[in-house]
Amino acid sequence: MREEGVDAARGDGRDETEEERADRQWQELVQEIRVAQTGVQILFGFLLTVVFTPHFQGLPQTDKTIYIVTVVLGSLSTGALIGPVAFHRIVSGRRMKPEAVVWASRLTFAGILLLLATLTAALLLVLRVAMHNAFVPWLVAGVLAWYLLCWFALPLWARMRYTNNDD
Template sequence: MNERHAAAPPDGGGRTDRGRNETAEERADRQWQELMQEIRVAQTGVQILFGFLLTVAFTPRFQRLSETDTSIYIGTVVAGSLAAGALIGPVSFHRIVSGRRIKPQAVVWAARLTFAGIVLLLVTFTSALLLVLRVATHGVLVPCLVSGVVAWYLLCWFALPLWARERHTDEE
């Protein structure tokens, strides 16, 4: 979320000049609702993956993991925990600042936490995939497969949105 868009100054009539007829408060409310919908999608993915990751340490096969695979597992669990924290953070943030009339700023901080959560989710998915493929295949194609999936994530999650933002955003 771009800060200059989150707290855009209203025109003379108290309405923002962004193609919508809304006040700064209405804009912040709308942005907050949109952000919460986005977070719900990401939270579900990280919570399910994190839950499964937590159970791995209690399986008989875990004891037979190599030191490298155990390190990858620990890094994956930590990244998943950090991702969950970042993606749940906006809810706590909102609850703590609710009623303080700082929703535009809360939207900015919640968007930052969400972005951090998405980056950490990328790390979690990547390391989980690396671990599963290493344990399941022991193959030399593992780095190629993981690199291909990471490239796909980067394309879908970052490159395409950044391209669309650049191509379709009007100059102000």
């Protein structure tokens, strides 16, 4: 049963029960997963085809190792980003939506971290094959820094800057 005024006292501007909040958070999470999942699945599908090209056999062992690591990371990322769907399907109807949201959120965050590693490794591999020079690690480091800024630093800064410390 809803306690009147509790949400208003917290100042979040919402008047919703725990179940309504879980439903809203689940919908928001599903939308976020759709964006990340599509990208990782396209990248992973592309990565799976590379090994079957004639050029792959001529790659140095270091590049083949980077490729294998990238494919494994892509697979792990795909699994983590699809995990919330399976989780929801298995626990659906068990009256544990708030807990499902927490676990799905954790899986999604793990998937994002694995996607970060996948994209970085894939970029390293592609640039090593394309450029063959010492500038590659610096370029990859710059792109990684950009990912970290966009995906983590900016949101964390905004969270600290615009979140009420009384919460």
